[in-house]
Amino acid sequence: MANDIRDLIIIGGGASGMLTGIIAAKRGQSVSILEHNKTLGKKLAITGNGRCNFTNIYQEPFCYNSGNIEKSYNIINTWGKKGITDLFSSFGIEWMVKKGRSFDRAYAGYVYPAGESAKEFVNILNDELLRLKVKIKTNISVTDIKPISEGFEIVTESAGGYYSYFAKKVVIACGGLAAPSTGSDGSLFAVIKSLGHTMIKPLPALTSVKTDISLFAGLRTVAEVKAIAYEDGKEESIGSEIGEIQFTEQGLSGIPVMQLSGKVARAIDEGKKVDFFLDFCYETSESELLEILNKRRIVLADKISDKFLTGFTYEKISKYLTDSFLGSKTKVEDIPDDKIISVTRWLKKSKFAIISVSGFEAAQTTSGGVSMDEVTDNLESKFVPGLFFVGEVLDVDGLCGGYNLTWAFASALEVGNGGR
Template sequence: MPLKVVVIGGGASGLAAAITAAWGGAEVIILEHKDRVGKKILMTGNGKCNLTNVSDYHGKYYGEDVERIYSFLDRFSPQDTIAFFRQMGLYTKEKRDGGIYPVSEQATAVLDVLRSTCIHLGVKVFTECEPVSIKQGMVYYLEQKTQKKQIHFDKLILAAGGTAAPVSGSDGSGYNLAKTLGHHLIKPLPALVQLRCEGNYFKALSGVRAQAGLTLYIDHKIAATEEGELQLTDYGISGIPVFQFSRIVARALSEQKQCQVKIDFLPFFQQVDMEKIKESISKVAYKTVEEFLSGMAHKKIASLICKQAQIKPDVRVGELPAKKVMSCVEALRKFTVTVKAANPFENAQVCSGGIPLKEVTDQLESIYCKNIYITGEILDCDGICGGYNLQWAWATGVLAGRAVVQ
């Protein structure tokens, strides 16, 4: 009789685990909460699916035990992920930032190859299943929310995801299952998410995109710096540089700490450039201050700076002291906003927190329940944007899939 493996969760990590276990000769069944597997995969990389990243991953992950995170990634590297997909017939390409994408740049190609491989290997997929409990080698679940069913397993892989993007099936139910097995939980919070800020001027700035340097302050101390395309929304700030430190903000706010972000709308300007701007003031005396600032930053931002400096729209550069004009330029470099909240899980790409890594073995087996393995986002690990979170999903899924058949 072949080994019977049940995988709870048909996301990236669950599919990788199921395929790997099936390659090892196991009879595999996936229990998926939604009406089909891999919904979240289709949402990644703006629909292009940034599979992994071949850049050095040290410093790109968060969690209570970062060294343990690296130890798993050392055993299944980004290069291993590329080989894993090539084995299934998916070819990839590398972009300048080290991001690895399918050649077609279609997330559907990634999901298609995973699904077709499952079919080829005889992996059974039961959809619209809601696991309720795990007891003595049995999973008890509801099919289509009403029919009570149960299934036997020799080994079980819990890959139910976290709480980010619940529309994809990550509704936090995996946490509840893990807790019934004796596991503890580091409070899950949104990560890779937009930030809500104080101020009644954001509606006027909504839609503005600008290259900017960002400095995050937690209780007035520098906590992180980022640079990239900032997006201003009608409630606050968004964009990749914001996402990168949003998990720090969400956790700090949960601890009632003050969070501020200083925005430099002139990140490419050096001190010598500022001196040249000062020297040019007399040559542009005919311009309004707003027009002058619009030569450096988006007009909506220039307008707000003038309003905050109590400079009327028709006031010209030549009508003000040079020092006053330069104070407006300086304001473009230290525009500070106070963050009042991170957007909720519905808007987040991943979540921080989860089951502590100390509660699984090096084979990802639960230290509380033999023959039960835990993988993916449900564990206490989250990465920055750029393919790092999917790499964690593939790596832990494959490692667990190997472990169950050893």
């Protein structure tokens, strides 16, 4: 047995691992962080497009997905919200709230550091770790975690060969599979399974989707998106979102699409077919929209049909609907009722069959991970006493808007503080 037995060793130096180390060290524990990247916080340093949206003032259970939402949200409700902002203020990080647009789900407020710099945010956390004398080992890979009589032996591999570290307790903060270029590669998953834990299949979340048809590439517009899954002839709604949609060369993106992507990925993985239905006029009922279009037919009676929707919707959509339903040489007054009805129904419920969600390289977070049913209320393994999990490695993922970092930091506060 080595003489240097740490109170706590944290495997993974991302958002949750760094904060766990800070909180535990502030409580007087001897702490080490083992990280296989060259630096800590690589993914955190690019979050929020480099501006670091680290939490959200608005918190409700529906902002998260988990196999055990009650357990995970209890932690978020205990340590999140004001607790996170107050904590970072104590590190010298001033913060500000940016309210979302009226159609944004997380309308109450995205929280950013005052300088809107994710790299600066990471630097401050690094400074705090150094101030608290947390030992940091980088460019190192963990190959095994062995429970022993006095705690744990952590077997590692680096350029210098194999080496074992020893600790009374271990925290796994290795992340998921999203954004593999930042080090989230799942290399510790086999070790986690060897310790008796179930990994709910990790799937991409907060990402774009690929559809059967590609229309309007480059167009951005606000719409409501409804996701419908089909299995054995039955339909199931798996969610709806309103916001800015982005049409890509391969399908659809934008926050509403990303919010639904984790559930879509799970449904497809279960063998279900999934379609998106877009409502471009979600604030207007179908009957109201039909009335509006019928009035346009009267007002624009002398124009050619390719001008019927000009000024009503985007040029690309107008051209598509003209080509698909109206014909470009018809006079507006001669457009048949059934064609007006077809245009109305398309604007209210245009269908896009989903082929797949984009992969982990484009995803912002991971759906799935270590089952929340296999950890205690304070995130300790039910199978291996002294082993804890924090952050994205657990089966918890959130919406866009600072929710995944809220979970990372709330779970870190839970474990770093030694539970409640």
